[in-house]
Amino acid sequence: MRRKSILGRATIGLVVVGIALALLGLGRSGRLGPLKNIVSILITPLQVFVADQFGTLVGSPEVDATAKELRVRNSELEAELAQLQSKIVQLREAEAERSVLAELLDFARKSPENTYIGADVIGRDSSPFLQFLILDLGTTDGVNRDMPVVAARGLVGIITEVTPTASKVLLITDPRMAVNIRIQESRAEGVIVGQESGDLRLQYISLDSELEQDNTVLTSGLGGTFPQDILVGSIASVRKRSFDVFQEAEVFPAVDFSRLEIVLIISDFSAIDLGPLLTTPAP
Numbered sequence: 001m002r003r004k005s006i007l008g009r010a011t012i013g014l015v016v017v018g019i020a021l022a023l024l025g026l027g028r029s030g031r032l033g034p035l036k037n038i039v040s041i042l043i044t045p046l047q048v049f050v051a052d053q054f055g056t057l058v059g060s061p062e063v064d065a066t067a068k069e070l071r072v073r074n075s076e077l078e079a080e081l082a083q084l085q086s087k088i089v090q091l092r093e094a095e096a097e098r099s100v101l102a103e104l105l106d107f108a109r110k111s112p113e114n115t116y117i118g119a120d121v122i123g124r125d126s127s128p129f130l131q132f133l134i135l136d137l138g139t140t141d142g143v144n145r146d147m148p149v150v151a152a153r154g155l156v157g158i159i160t161e162v163t164p165t166a167s168k169v170l171l172i173t174d175p176r177m178a179v180n181i182r183i184q185e186s187r188a189e190g191v192i193v194g195q196e197s198g199d200l201r202l203q204y205i206s207l208d209s210e211l212e213q214d215n216t217v218l219t220s221g222l223g224g225t226f227p228q229d230i231l232v233g234s235i236a237s238v239r240k241r242s243f244d245v246f247q248e249a250e251v252f253p254a255v256d257f258s259r260l261e262i263v264l265i266i267s268d269f270s271a272i273d274l275g276p277l278l279t280t281p282a283p
Contacts, residue, residue, distance in 0.1 A: 100262050103152035108264065114227065115268040117142060121260050122166070129198035130257050131174040133157070137265070138165045146225075146271040150264050154231035154254035155179070155219060159265065167265075171257055172232065173198045181232055182220040186210045189220055192232055192251060200233060200251040207247055211238045217251055224272025 101118075108116050119141075123134030137143045139162050149156040149169045157177065161168040172179055172194055179192040181202070188209035193201050205211060215235040221228030233253040240247040 097261075100152070104262060104264055107150070107152045114266045116264040117267045119143075119167075119263055119265055121263065124258075129173070129196065131171050131194070131198070132160075133169040133171065133257070133260065133263070135167045135169060135263065135265075136165070138163045138167050140164045142267055143167045143265055148226050148230075148266045148269055150230060150266065151255050151260055151262075153256075154233065155226065156255055156257070156260065156263055158225065169263070173200060173253065173257065179226060179232060180220045180222040181217050182228075183209070183211065183235075184216040184218055185212070186215070189222065190246075192217065200253055202235065202249040202251050203246065205247050205249070207240065207242075207244070209247070211235060211240070211247060211249055213237065227266065227269055 104116075104118065108114075117137060119135040119137040121133050122136045124130060125132045133156075135143075135149075143159060143162055145159050145162055147159040149158060155172055157169045157171040157174070159167050160170045170177060172192065174194045175196055177192075177194045180189070181192050182189050183205075186209055188205055188211065190205040191203050193203055195201055202211075202217065213235055217232040217234060219226045219228055219230040219232060231254045233251045233255075236250045236252045238247065238249045
């Protein structure tokens, strides 16, 4: 009811203002003439009425109460909007995490021969070329050095340092890393070596082996450092020259290391030290 009363008064005010402007225009043009006094007499009561109505409208308790209600309601709506936006962010994060976990679970199901421990990535190499990650699990969680680390899309690296509550993963892109691999299509074997640029280079492939772009690169299991048949990446380009002893290739990693949030540690795999056997003199 208060709002209707206010709107009614506003409408009357607009009509009066319109009439006043029309009369003002006629007065300035000199068209009122003898009607000027008559109009003045007629409009005086209307002026008094407008003054009474709008004098009480501006600054009236009704207007103040309505404005206060609107401010309170606006604050409530802003608070509700902020809560809804926060919930949307939380739901999106939960959906993204659920998707990652589903991919990791699918990977684990496809390789049931291994036992896995899930770990969150809590730190990264600060250099432009990512070469290590920090995980939130350590020796108290059953994590030890030389345990391989994988993601849903393939090989990540190996645990090189461990504390009771955290561990460091050296990525396969680090120049200190060398991974024995096998080309799935040709069965040729070689070694993947990390580069300073963060790339992967395939070395020690004989010239007789067939290498093609997009060939799949898997771990071979040779050397005893990693289990076999873990996806490493795919061949991006091949360099083969007749005067070289071996051919080489650039390999595109299967894993986007910069976007890793959760990884799997293969906890039941123990690296095999072949050094004593390889240095044993022939009988």
